[in-house]
Amino acid sequence: MSQTKSRPAGRKVLLMATCLSDVFFADMAKATVEVLEAVGCEVIFPEAQTCCGQPAFNSGDFPAAEKIGRYTAEVFAGDLPVIVPSGSCAAMHFHGSQLLFEDKADTEEVESLAGRTWELFDFLVNGLGVKQWAGTLNKKIALHHSCHTRGSDTGAAMETLLSSIEGVELVEVGTPEQCCGFGGTFSVTFPHLSGEIGQVKLDSVLEQSPDLLVSADMSCLMHMGGLAEKQNKNIETRHAVQVLRDVGLKQR
Amino acid sequence: MSKSVQPIDVFARDLPRETRDAVLSSVMTRVAGRKAKLEEDYGDPDALRRLAGEVKQHTLEHLDEYLEQAEAALLKNGAKVHFASTAEDAREQVLAILNENGSKRVVKSKSMVTEEIHLNDYLEKNGVECVETDLGEFIIQIDEDTPSHIVQPIIHKNRRQVAESFEEHGLGEYNDDPQTITRRARKHLREKYLQSDAGMTGANFVSAESGRLVVVTNEGNARFGMAANGLHIALVGIEKVVPRDKDLGLFLNLLGRSATAQQLTVYTQFIKGPRSAEQPSGPEQMHVIFLDNGRSKVLASKERDILRCIRCGACLNVCPVYRQTSGHGYRAVYGGPVGAVLSPLLAGDDFPKYADLPKASSLCGACNEVCPVNIPIPELLLRLRSRANQEGIKSAGSPPMAPFAKLATSPKLWRTAMTASKAMNHLPITMMPVKPLQAWLKIRTLPKWSGGEFRRWMKERGRN
Amino acid sequence: MKNDEDTVKLAVKEALLGLGERAVLPEYDSALLLSARHKGSEQDGWTEFAENFSAVSGKPMQEVTDLVEFLKEGGFGKGYCDPELKQAVGEVLVEAGLQVSYEFDHQRVDDYVFGITKASGVIAESGTVILNDEDTVDRLAALAPWVHVAVLTDQKKVFANIPQAIENLGGSSNVIWVTGPSKTADIEGILIEGVHGPGVQICLRIGEGK
Numbered sequence: 001m002s003q004t005k006s007r008p009a010g011r012k013v014l015l016m017a018t019c020l021s022d023v024f025f026a027d028m029a030k031a032t033v034e035v036l037e038a039v040g041c042e043v044i045f046p047e048a049q050t051c052c053g054q055p056a057f058n059s060g061d062f063p064a065a066e067k068i069g070r071y072t073a074e075v076f077a078g079d080l081p082v083i084v085p086s087g088s089c090a091a092m093h094f095h096g097s098q099l100l101f102e103d104k105a106d107t108e109e110v111e112s113l114a115g116r117t118w119e120l121f122d123f124l125v126n127g128l129g130v131k132q133w134a135g136t137l138n139k140k141i142a143l144h145h146s147c148h149t150r151g152s153d154t155g156a157a158m159e160t161l162l163s164s165i166e167g168v169e170l171v172e173v174g175t176p177e178q179c180c181g182f183g184g185t186f187s188v189t190f191p192h193l194s195g196e197i198g199q200v201k202l203d204s205v206l207e208q209s210p211d212l213l214v215s216a217d218m219s220c221l222m223h224m225g226g227l228a229e230k231q232n233k234n235i236e237t238r239h240a241v242q243v244l245r246d247v248g249l250k251q252r
Numbered sequence: 253m254s255k256s257v258q259p260i261d262v263f264a265r266d267l268p269r270e271t272r273d274a275v276l277s278s279v280m281t282r283v284a285g286r287k288a289k290l291e292e293d294y295g296d297p298d299a300l301r302r303l304a305g306e307v308k309q310h311t312l313e314h315l316d317e318y319l320e321q322a323e324a325a326l327l328k329n330g331a332k333v334h335f336a337s338t339a340e341d342a343r344e345q346v347l348a349i350l351n352e353n354g355s356k357r358v359v360k361s362k363s364m365v366t367e368e369i370h371l372n373d374y375l376e377k378n379g380v381e382c383v384e385t386d387l388g389e390f391i392i393q394i395d396e397d398t399p400s401h402i403v404q405p406i407i408h409k410n411r412r413q414v415a416e417s418f419e420e421h422g423l424g425e426y427n428d429d430p431q432t433i434t435r436r437a438r439k440h441l442r443e444k445y446l447q448s449d450a451g452m453t454g455a456n457f458v459s460a461e462s463g464r465l466v467v468v469t470n471e472g473n474a475r476f477g478m479a480a481n482g483l484h485i486a487l488v489g490i491e492k493v494v495p496r497d498k499d500l501g502l503f504l505n506l507l508g509r510s511a512t513a514q515q516l517t518v519y520t521q522f523i524k525g526p527r528s529a530e531q532p533s534g535p536e537q538m539h540v541i542f543l544d545n546g547r548s549k550v551l552a553s554k555e556r557d558i559l560r561c562i563r564c565g566a567c568l569n570v571c572p573v574y575r576q577t578s579g580h581g582y583r584a585v586y587g588g589p590v591g592a593v594l595s596p597l598l599a600g601d602d603f604p605k606y607a608d609l610p611k612a613s614s615l616c617g618a619c620n621e622v623c624p625v626n627i628p629i630p631e632l633l634l635r636l637r638s639r640a641n642q643e644g645i646k647s648a649g650s651p652p653m654a655p656f657a658k659l660a661t662s663p664k665l666w667r668t669a670m671t672a673s674k675a676m677n678h679l680p681i682t683m684m685p686v687k688p689l690q691a692w693l694k695i696r697t698l699p700k701w702s703g704g705e706f707r708r709w710m711k712e713r714g715r716n
Numbered sequence: 717m718k719n720d721e722d723t724v725k726l727a728v729k730e731a732l733l734g735l736g737e738r739a740v741l742p743e744y745d746s747a748l749l750l751s752a753r754h755k756g757s758e759q760d761g762w763t764e765f766a767e768n769f770s771a772v773s774g775k776p777m778q779e780v781t782d783l784v785e786f787l788k789e790g791g792f793g794k795g796y797c798d799p800e801l802k803q804a805v806g807e808v809l810v811e812a813g814l815q816v817s818y819e820f821d822h823q824r825v826d827d828y829v830f831g832i833t834k835a836s837g838v839i840a841e842s843g844t845v846i847l848n849d850e851d852t853v854d855r856l857a858a859l860a861p862w863v864h865v866a867v868l869t870d871q872k873k874v875f876a877n878i879p880q881a882i883e884n885l886g887g888s889s890n891v892i893w894v895t896g897p898s899k900t901a902d903i904e905g906i907l908i909e910g911v912h913g914p915g916v917q918i919c920l921r922i923g924e925g926k
Contacts, residue, residue: 190611230696277905303748471911524889544728
C-alpha cells in the first residue's frame with residue numbers, strides 16, 4: 001500500500017467525506033472540515049460525490065466498481081489534494097484502483113486521483129507538517145489501527161498528533177493484527193464469523209479499560225461499538241479527527 | 253444463534269467452543285513467537301520477505317527452465333526423476349516404484365502434497381502399509397482425521413482427546429501427559445522405521461543448480477525414514493524449485509522463523525541423490541516425482557503468485573477467520589488464507605464448489621503482512637471474487653452491486669436516497685435482504701441515521 | 717510406469733507463454749540474511765556456536781572428561797562409538813567404566829543409549845551441527861540413541877554463518893544440519909524433546925588447534 005511521496009500537499013483541498021458520513025457520521029465529517037480549516041486549509045466539498053466504490057470492488061463486481069471509480073475520478077478531477085477521513089476509502093483510491101484498472105485504457109483520471117489522495121492524518125502530519133495539537137484531554141485512549149491502514153503512514157501520524165495532546169494517555173491494544181470483523185458486506189454475508197472476530201478484538205480493547213476507543217476509520221468503530229452496545233459494555237468511540245476537534249480548534 | 257447460509261460461517265458457528273479455544277490459544281502463541289524472533293534477528297524483516305518473494309516470483313516465471321535444470325542435476329547425481337500430471341498419476345507412480353522393489357512397508361514424513369493426492373488410502377488399498385511418522389500426522393492417521401493446520405496438524409485437538417485415541421488404539425492406558433504420549437509414539441514408530449522398506453518425504457525446496465532437495469523436520473522423522481531402509485521416494489510440487497543453493501539460505505532463514513519461531517528447523521536435510529560408494533549408510537535409490545496436479549493451470553492464471561507459498565502457516569495463524577474455524581472450515585487440504593486462494597484454483601473445473609472461500613475474508617491483509625514470500629493474498633482473493641462474479645457463480649448472501657453502482661453514479665438519486673429512509677435498502681451496509689440484516693442487528697446495534705445532515709451543514713456554511 | 721514428463725513440461729511452458737516481461741532474478745548479498753545477533757569476526761566462532769547451540773538445548777563440550785561426567789551422571793551407561801574415534805574418545809569412556817561398542821548392530825538399536833559419531837562441521841550463527849554421510853559412520857547411530865555426541869575434530873570446519881555453510885555444502889549427496897535435539901510442539905503447543913531422534917544433542921570439540 002505504498003504511495004508515491006510526490007502527492008500535492010497545498011492548503012486548498014478537496015474533501016471526500018465518505019458515504020458513511022452521508023448516512024451515519026455527519027459529525028465526523030464536520031470535524032474533518034473544522035480541523036482542516038483550523039490548520040489553514042480551504043476545504044472544497046464537491047457536491048456530486050457519492051462513494052469510492054469499495055463495496056462493489058470487494059464483492060468482486062469489478063464492472064460496477066469500475067463505473068463508480070471512474071465517476072468518482074471525474075468528480076474529483078483537477079490537481080488539488082483529495083483528503084479522505086478514512087484509511088479504507090483512501091486505500092481504495094490508491095491501492096484498489098490499481099487492481100481494478102490494471103488492464104484498462106483511459107486510466108489517466110483514476111491514476112490522477114490515486115496520486116492526489118491522502119488519508120486525513122497522513123495529510124495533516126506528512127503533507128502539512130502539523131505535528132502538534134494544542135489542547136488538553138485527560139483521557140486514556142485505545143487506538144485501533146484499521147486494517148486498510150496497514151503499511152501506510154496513517155497509524156504513526158495519528159499517534160503523533162494524539163500523543164501531543166496534553167493529558168492523553170495512549171494505550172496499546174493487544175492482538176494488533178486482529179481485524180475488527182467488519183469488512184463491509186462480509187459482516188452481513190458471514191454474520192457469525194464477523195461477530196466472533198469482532199469479539200476477539202473488542203475483548204482486547206476492553207482489557208485496557210480505555211476512556212475512548214479511537215481510529216482513523218468510522219466503519220471499524222461502528223462495528224466494535226455496535227457489538228459493545230448490544231452487550232451493554234460501555235465504550236465511547238471517536239474518530240481521531242473528532243478528538244482533535246473536541247480539544248480545540250485554535251491551532252495557529 | 254444467528255442464521256447463516258455460508259458453509260464456513262455455519263462451520264464456525266457449530267464448532268465446539270473447546271476446539272475454537274484450542275486453535276485460538278495455539279495460534280496466538282505462534283504469532284507472538286514469530287514476531288519476537290524476526291524482530292530480534294532483523295532490523296527490517298520486510299526487506300527479506302520482499303526479496304524472497306521476488307526470487308520465488310522469478311523462479312515461477314521461469315519454471316520451464318528451472319524444472320529442466322533441476323531434473324538434469326538430479327539425474328547427474330544418480331537420482332531417478334519422474335513427472336506426474338495428476339494426483340492419480342502420482343499415486344500410480346509411487347505404487348509402481350514400491351512394487352518394483354517389493355516394498356510393502358512405507359514410513360512417511362509429513363508432507364502436504366501427499367495429503368493433496370490422498371496417498372495413504374490408495375497405498376493401503378493396494379496392500380502397502382504407509383505410516384505417518386510426524387507425531388501430529390500419526391495422531392491424525394489413527395483418528396482417521398485430517399490435518400487442520402499446515403505446521404501443527406492437530407491444532408484442533410487437546411491432550412485429552414489424544415490420550416483417549418492412544419488408549420483406543422492400544423498405545424497404552426489413558427495418560428494425557430504430552431511427554432508420555434510422545435514417548436509412546438517414539439517406541440511404536442521406532443518399530444515401524446526399523447521394519448520399513450521405503451521412506452517417503454515431500455520437499456521444502458529443490459535447488460535447480462545442484463538438484464539438492466531440502467527436507468526439514470523438528471522431530472527427525474524424515475531422517476529416520478531414510479536411515480533404516482534403502483528406498484527414498486520424494487513427492488514434490490513443481491513450484492518447490494528455487495534457482496540456486498545460495499537461495500536456500502534465504503528461504504530457510506524465513507521458513508523456520510515464520511513457521512515455528514526458530515532460526516532453523518532442527519533437522520535440515522540437503523539430499524542430492526542416492527548414497528554414493530563412499531557412504532556407509534542411506535538409501536541406494538532415490539526417486540523424485542514432480543507433481544503438477546493443477547499447478548500449471550495456476551501458473552497460467554493471474555493468481556500465479558500463490559505458488560510462491562513455502563507452507564509456513566504464518567498466514568493461518570494471523571487470519572481472523574482461520575482463528576474461528578481451524579483448517580477444517582475450508583473443506584480442503586489447504587486451509588486459511590493460502591487455502592482460500594489455492595483450493596479453488598487447484599480444484600480446476602470444480603472451482604464453483606470452492607468459490608465461496610475467497611469471499612470468507614474481511615480482506616484485512618494480516619496474511620500479506622506476515623507472508624515470508626510477500627504473497628498479495630487479499631489481491632488474489634479479490635481476483636477470485638471477480639472471477640466468480642464473471643462466471644455467474646451464485647453465492648448466497650452476496651448482494652448484486654449493479655443497483656448500487658447506478659445509485660453511486662447518479663448524484664441526484666444519491667442525495668435523495670441519503671435523506672430518504674428508503675436508502676436503508678440500498679446502501680452498502682444496509683442494502684442486504686431483510687433477513688441477514690436482522691441477523692446483523694441481533695448482535696450489533698447501528699448508529700443513528702443522519703442522512704443528508706452533513707451536506708446541509710456544508711451548504712449553510714457556504715452561505716454565511 | 718507412466719511418466720508424464722512431456723505433458724507436465726509442456727503444460728508449464730504453455731502456462732508461461734502469455735506472460736509479457738518475466739520477473740528478473742534479484743541479485744543480493746547473502747550478508748542480508750545474517751541475524752543481527754551474529755557476531756561474525758568479532759568473536760571466536762566456537763564461542764558463538766556454543767552460545768547458540770546452548771540456546772537450542774544443545775550441549776557444547778570441549779573435554780572428553782566432561783562427556784564422561786555427563787554420561788555417568790545421567791546414567792547413560794552404554795553406547796556406540798565410531799571406531800575412528802576409539803582412541804580419542806571411546807577408550808577414555810571405557811577407562812571410566814562406561815560400556816562402549818564399536819559396531820552398530822541394526823538388530824538392537826535400542827541397546828545403545830549413546831551414539832558417538834563425527835561432526836563434519838558446526839555453524840556459529842545458528843548453533844548448528846553439520847553431519848554429512850561421508851563422515852557419519854551410520855545414520856542410525858547418530859539418530860536412534862537417546863544421547864547423540866557429534867565430535868568435531870577439524871577446527872577449520874567452524875563456519876561463521878549459514879551462507880558460509882551453504883557455500884561449503886560440498887559434494888556429499890546427503891548433508892544434515894542438526895540444530896538441537898529432536899523436538900515437537902504438536903500437542904497443545906507444549907515443547908517436548910526427544911521425539912524420534914536424540915533427546916540430548918552434544919557437540920564435543922577435540923583435537924589440535926582448538
